[in-house]
Amino acid sequence: xxxxxxxxxxxxxxxxxxxxxxxxxxxxxxxxxxxxxxxxxxxxxxxxxxxxxxxxxxxxxxxxxxxxxxxxxxxxxxxxxxxxxxxxxxxxxxxxxxxxxxxxxxxxxxxxxxxxxxxxxxxxxxxxxxxxxxxxxxxxxxxxxxxxxxxxxxxxxxxxxxxxxxxxxxxxxxxxxxxxxxxxxxxxxxxxxxxxxxxxxxxxxxxxxxxxxxxxxxxxxxxxxxxxxxxxxxxxxxxxxxxxxxxxxxxxxxxxxxxxxxxxxxxxxxxxxxxxxxxxxxxxxxxxxxxxxxxxxxxxxxxxxxxxxxxxxxxxxxxxxxxxxxxxxxxxxxxxxxxxxxxxxxxxxxxxxxxxxxxxxxxxxxxxxxxxxxxxxxxxxxxxxxxxxxxxxxxxxxxxxxxxxxxxxxxxxxxxxxxxxxxxxxxxxxxxxxxxxxxxxxxxxxxxxxxxxxxxxxxxxxxxxxxxxxxxxxxxxxxxxxxxxxxxxxxxxxxxxxxxxxxxxxxxxxxxxxx
Amino acid sequence: xxxxxxxxxxxxxxxxxxxxxxxxxxxxxxxxxxxxxxxxxxxxxxxxxxxxxxxxxxxxxxxxxxxxxxxxxxxxxxxxxxxxxxxxxxxxxxxxxxxxxxxxxxxxxxxxxxxxxxxxxxxxxxxxxxxxxxxxxxxxxxxxxxxxxxxxxxxxxxxxxxxxxxxxxxxxxxxxxxxxxxxxxxxxxxxxxxxxxxxxxxxxxxxxxxxxxxxxxxxxxxxxxxxxxxxxxxxxxxxxxxxxxxxxxxxxxxxxxxxxxxxxxxxxxxxxx
Numbered sequence: 001x002x003x004x005x006x007x008x009x010x011x012x013x014x015x016x017x018x019x020x021x022x023x024x025x026x027x028x029x030x031x032x033x034x035x036x037x038x039x040x041x042x043x044x045x046x047x048x049x050x051x052x053x054x055x056x057x058x059x060x061x062x063x064x065x066x067x068x069x070x071x072x073x074x075x076x077x078x079x080x081x082x083x084x085x086x087x088x089x090x091x092x093x094x095x096x097x098x099x100x101x102x103x104x105x106x107x108x109x110x111x112x113x114x115x116x117x118x119x120x121x122x123x124x125x126x127x128x129x130x131x132x133x134x135x136x137x138x139x140x141x142x143x144x145x146x147x148x149x150x151x152x153x154x155x156x157x158x159x160x161x162x163x164x165x166x167x168x169x170x171x172x173x174x175x176x177x178x179x180x181x182x183x184x185x186x187x188x189x190x191x192x193x194x195x196x197x198x199x200x201x202x203x204x205x206x207x208x209x210x211x212x213x214x215x216x217x218x219x220x221x222x223x224x225x226x227x228x229x230x231x232x233x234x235x236x237x238x239x240x241x242x243x244x245x246x247x248x249x250x251x252x253x254x255x256x257x258x259x260x261x262x263x264x265x266x267x268x269x270x271x272x273x274x275x276x277x278x279x280x281x282x283x284x285x286x287x288x289x290x291x292x293x294x295x296x297x298x299x300x301x302x303x304x305x306x307x308x309x310x311x312x313x314x315x316x317x318x319x320x321x322x323x324x325x326x327x328x329x330x331x332x333x334x335x336x337x338x339x340x341x342x343x344x345x346x347x348x349x350x351x352x353x354x355x356x357x358x359x360x361x362x363x364x365x366x367x368x369x370x371x372x373x374x375x376x377x378x379x380x381x382x383x384x385x386x387x388x389x390x391x392x393x394x395x396x397x398x399x400x401x402x403x404x405x406x407x408x409x410x411x412x413x414x415x416x417x418x419x420x421x422x423x424x425x426x427x428x429x430x431x432x433x434x435x436x437x438x439x440x441x442x443x444x445x446x447x448x449x450x451x452x453x454x455x456x457x458x459x460x461x462x463x464x465x466x467x468x469x470x471x472x473x474x475x476x477x478x479x480x481x482x483x484x485x486x487x488x489x490x491x492x493x494x495x496x497x498x499x500x501x502x503x504x505x506x507x508x509x510x511x512x513x514x515x
Numbered sequence: 516x517x518x519x520x521x522x523x524x525x526x527x528x529x530x531x532x533x534x535x536x537x538x539x540x541x542x543x544x545x546x547x548x549x550x551x552x553x554x555x556x557x558x559x560x561x562x563x564x565x566x567x568x569x570x571x572x573x574x575x576x577x578x579x580x581x582x583x584x585x586x587x588x589x590x591x592x593x594x595x596x597x598x599x600x601x602x603x604x605x606x607x608x609x610x611x612x613x614x615x616x617x618x619x620x621x622x623x624x625x626x627x628x629x630x631x632x633x634x635x636x637x638x639x640x641x642x643x644x645x646x647x648x649x650x651x652x653x654x655x656x657x658x659x660x661x662x663x664x665x666x667x668x669x670x671x672x673x674x675x676x677x678x679x680x681x682x683x684x685x686x687x688x689x690x691x692x693x694x695x696x697x698x699x700x701x702x703x704x705x706x707x708x709x710x711x712x713x714x715x716x717x718x719x720x721x722x723x724x725x726x727x728x729x730x731x732x733x734x735x736x737x738x739x740x741x742x743x744x745x746x747x748x749x750x751x752x753x754x755x756x757x758x759x760x761x762x763x764x765x766x767x768x769x770x771x772x773x774x775x776x777x778x779x780x781x782x783x784x785x786x787x788x
Contacts, residue, residue, distance in 0.1 A: 230749040249572075251559055251751045305555045305573070360728050362747050369734055370573060373553040384732055386646070 024514040026219040028492070031232040031241040032505075034225040036200050038390075040186040041175075042168035043119055043126035046393075048245075052505025053203065053223055057102075058188035060167035061093050061113065061146075062158050066507045069268055069500035071323065071412065074158050078108060078169055078189065079146075088153045095144040099212045101171040102193035110140030112172045117148070119175070120166030128166035130420060130434045134451075152452050155323075155459065159411040164502040191216045191510045200225060217513035229362070236262070242492050242514075243506065246485035248363065250307020253485065261490045268500035269409035270312055270481035272319040273367055276404040276421070276437035277476060284354075284402060288346040290474035293403075294332040295339035296378035297371065302480045305370050310485055314478035316467045317422070324414030324450070324463030329471040331478060339378035351379025357401035358384050359392035368405050371479060396437060399429045404437040407482065411502070414463035418447045422470050440475030443467075491515050522779070528772020531765045539585035548576035550583040550736045559752045569754040571744060577754065580736035581762050587730075587737045588766065591648070592717035595655035596710050602656070603663025604706055610664065611671035612694050622668070625661040633658035637720050641729040648731050651724060655717045666709050670702045704781045712774035715767045722763050738763050 034049040042054040063077035064070070079093040099108040119125045121132030136149045150157070161167045174187035186194055189212070192205040203223040207216040226232045229247055236244040237259060246252060246264065257264050275293065283289045299313050312320060316329035343351065358368050365386065372382045382403075387395065396404045410416040419434075420426050424441040426434035443466035450462035470476065484504055488494075495511025538545070547567070554574035562569045568577035610621040628636070633655075640654035674680060675698065683693045724730050725739025733740065738759040745755025 229747050233750050251748070255751055301555050305558065365733070366572060366744075370553060370555070372734060373551065373573065376551075386728065386732060 025242075025491075026217070026514070028218050028221045028243065028508065028512070029241050030221060030223050030243040031226045031235055031245060032223060033227055033229065033232065033245045035227050036225055037184075037197065037203050037223075039183045040194065041183040042170065042186070042188070043116075043128060043166055044183060046127050047389075048504045049225075051503045052245075053205075054168065054186070054188075055163060055190075055501075055503035055505070056192045056205065056221070056508045057186050057190045057194065058163070058168040058170065059099075059190050060163040060169055061161045062167075063163040064500075064502060065496075066509050067494070067496035067498045067500065069412065069502045071156060071159060074162060077163060078113070084157075088157070089150045091148045091150075091157060092141070093146045093148070095146065096212060097144055099189050100210050101174065101187050101189055102208050103174070103187050105171040105174045105187050108169070108171075108189055109143050110146045113146045113169055114138045114140050115172035115175070116169045117161075117166075119170070126166055130426065130432065131160050131166050131416070133425075133432075153454070155415045155451060156411065156413045159413055159416070162411070162502070164411065192218075192221055192508065195220075211510055213510050216510040218508070221508060236487060239489075243486060243488045245505070246487050248306060248310040248482045248485045250309055253307065253309050256487050259487075262487050263490050265486045265488065265498050265506065266310055266483050267486075267498050268321065268483065269412065269502060269504075270319055270321065270483045271407045271409045271504075272314050272481045273364075273405060273407040273479040274314075274317065274421075275371065275477040275479060276406060277474065278399070278402050278404070278438060279473075279475060280399070280439040281402055283346065283348070283352060286346050287474060288342045289348070289352070290477075291332060292339040292342040292346070292378060293375065293380060294474050294477045295335045295342065296375050296380060297477050297479060298334040298374050299331075299479065300334070301374065302367075302370060306367075306480055306482060310483050312481040312483075314481050317470045317476050317478055318414055318417040318467060319409050319412075319481055322410075322412045322414045322417060324460045326464035326467040329464075329467045331471055332474075336378055339380075343379060348379070351381065353381040353383050354402040355383045355385065356403050356405075357392060357395045358386055358405060359389045360386050361389045361392075364405065364407065367407075367479070371405065397428050397433065397435075399437075401437070405479075406435065406437065408435075409502075409504075414460075414467075415447070415451055418443065418463065418466055418470075419451075422466070422475060423447050438475040440470055440473065442473045442475065443469045522776050524772050525776025528769040528776065531769030532773055535585050535762070535766050535769070536589065538582050539589050542579075542582040542586055546576075546579035546582050548579045550575060550579040551734050552576075559748070561752070562754055568758045569752065571741070571752075571755055572748055577741070577758055580741055581738070581759055584736040584738045584741060584759065585762065585766075587648070587735065588718050588721055588763075591651050591655060591721045592714050594652045595717050595721075596659060596714050598652065598656035599659035599663050599713070600706060600710050603660040604667040604702075606660070607664035607667030607669075608671050608694055608698065608702070611668040612675055612690065612698070614672075614675075618668075621664070625664045628657075628661035629665075631658075633716060633720055634723050637724055638727075638729065641724055646724075646729045646732060651721060651730060654724070655720050658720065659713050659717065662713065663706065663709065666706055667702055670705065671698055674698050674701055704777075708774055708777040708781060711770055711777060715770035715774070718763065718766050718770065 032049055038047050038050045039045050042058050045051050045054045059077045061079040062074050065073040065075050078096055080096045082093045084091045117138045121129050121135050123129040134150050134152050134154050136151045138148050141147050171187040175182050178185055184197055191208055191211045193208045195204045195206045197203050205221040207219050209215045232244050235241045253264055256262055277284045277290050279285055303311050303313050316326045421435055422440045422443055424444050425432045426436035427439050428437055446462045446466035450459045453459040491514050493513055493515055495509050498506055501507055557570050558572055558574040560566050560570040566576050610618045636658045637654040640657055641650055644650040683697050722739035725737040726743045730737045730740050741759040742756045749756055
């Protein structure tokens with residue numbers, strides 16, 4: 001070796017590690033508040049844990065622009081264009097050519113779309129079938145053209161077809177081949193594909209190099225299940241996590257914002273926590289008892305507890321920001337004397353006890369304990385039956401609780417929330433059940449009329465009337481609206497500005513990368 | 516008694532236990548605040564003159580909750596160990612007294628119970644019956660029956676051959692009278708020593724079950740439950756889990772120290788040494 005070669009070798013031996021060090025990281029580690037993953041079949045993914053990750057695996061006909069959840073920001077996804085009939089009952093979608101499924105399941109065709117949307121509308125194979133009640137038929141006109149015919153016009157068909165809930169498109173071949181195991185071995189067209197799942201530990205994803213928008217900049221994602229908030233926080237502080245599911249609590253936000261290199265994301269949608277009062281049960285069939293509960297709830301105190309950065313005070317029985325929201329729905333304001341007087345009038349001068357099923361999920365249990373203490377001041381005792389989260393979901397749908405504390409957001413058009421939570425068709429334990437836990441029926445006429453109302457202003461007025469009627473009947477008592485709270489390293493660039501995400505977690509796209 | 520208290524370790528243990536027992540009994544009068552009263556404005560306050568041990572995420576006073584939580588810990592452990600002593604002791608004594616195949620069968624059943632770690636057995640029982648004060652007592656009692664049966668059995672095996680027992684039988688006393696009037700007083704001290712040691716285990720099991728969410732329902736204050744809630748906020752408010760942890764440590768350590776002292780004092784091999 002000559003002197004010059006030796007010098008070059010020495011220089012290289014320094015330069016290579018330096019270059020390696022300078023290259024940005026390509027593996028993303030996400031810490032999620034979860035014991036395990038639930039279902040990765042997007043039409044069965046109902047929890048935040050599952051919803052967050054299915055949005056990285058699948059596409060839909062249309063999508064919200066990344067970082068937004070505004071209906072005004074809906075843009076083409078698997079469909080590159082569409083048109084509709086004058087009465088908005090027949091919609092034709094033209095698919096993007098050359099899109100392929102992960103894992104060698106071939107090219108996306110109209111058959112996959114027909115199969116997916118039919119599956120989404122089937123209550124046996126989808127948790128979101130109620131959204132598809134107005135669908136008459138979905139048919140493939142040719143390999144890349146799909147026609148959807150509706151029984152009636154919908155306030156927002158595109159809303160149902162976005163990259164959220166039932167809108168995700170799955171591979172027909174994969175579902176038929178894999179059967180039940182599809183829920184743990186999903187096949188989509190999205191930027192990331194599932195590589196492996198270690199129960200109670202992590203879900204590993206790899207980049208889908210053939211993604212139609214271009215190969216993702218990240219190579220791998222490790223989605224770690226870390227149910228303990230403290231463990232996740234410590235892992236993030238130690239640099240083991242790049243993204244962490246946070247806690248919607250002011251103290252957490254204030255402390256985390258002070259960490260070096262941490263960017264706290266507080267974004268839409270706000271999930272509205274509501275007490276649904278079971279009007280089919282005694283003593284909640286008496287409106288005076290329901291009004292007493294409404295008067296006993298102290299919303300300003302709840303907001304003080306959660307903190308102003310992460311929560312908002314609700315003004316109606318649907319979340320704020322929904323199209324058709326009534327900011328003057330007439331919620332009863334906190335008044336302990338009125339609550340006690342109404343209880344006495346209803347025959348409970350010494351108070352009453354209600355048996356309530358609730359989840360052990362720390363955030364929801366903590367919120368319920370604040371409500372429990374507030375109601376106790378009026379003499380309303382909640383006998384909490386605290387059960388595991390999946391059991392809670394099952395029991396409340398079996399109509400086993402006097403009241404249900406439920407926190408949710410839906411596609412931000414009033415029809416979705418009103419239909420699912422307050423229409424008689426959605427009453428739990430019925431064949432068409434969704435999440436009407438209160439057995440509310442007072443606003444059916446307005447909800448149905450609004451759905452087919454062609455005049456926008458009249459449609460909004462109908463939705464607002466519906467909210468006022470539901471509020472007056474005290475089917476439900478709104479508690480608090482809580483925004484989504486995550487944190488990520490400042491070296492990570494999502495590739496968009498995160499203002500909202502209907503999948504309840506940050507979208508990891510082909511453009512997400514480390515700086 | 517003097518001999519017991521002369522031992523400094525036992526005295527310290529007794530002091531810990533007395534402090535906690537007195538605190539639990541006087542909780543309604545000495546607690547600075549209502550343990551269930553939420554004061555959202557003062558949530559997550561560190562220890563101060565106003566709140567000696569700070570406040571939790573709902574603004575509840577930690578000191579008051581520890582004092583009231585002591586009641587749950589003590590009620591559960593005293594009740595569970597009493598049940599275990601009575602049932603386990605009776606099983607062990609009767610089994611040894613009758614002897615033969617019956618004794619063999621009973622002890623094998625007890626061996627099966629002993630093969631489960633107490634926390635696992637408690638977990639199974641509470642998971643089956645549901646989290647509740649009575650079920651918690653039943654669960655913990657069940658975990659301690661087998662050890663007490665074994666403790667009661669061993670001395671009865673030798674005592675039943677002794678002359679005073681033979682004499683009792685010869686005088687025509689019933690088996691029950693011989694067993695409970697003549698034999699039982701001789702094994703009582705040994706059983707009581709074990710009871711104090713097992714009380715410590717019962718306190719730990721109760722705290723562990725509460726920690727994993729299988730204890731008494733919220734909002735009732737329990738030490739294990741307080742530690743679990745505090746653990747969720749450990750980076751913001753470490754006092755929430757530290758103080759109930761110290762309370763558990765003091766009671767468990769105290770009971771063990773007293774138990775050791777009692778054992779030493781009643782063990783003829785150690786007395787006078």
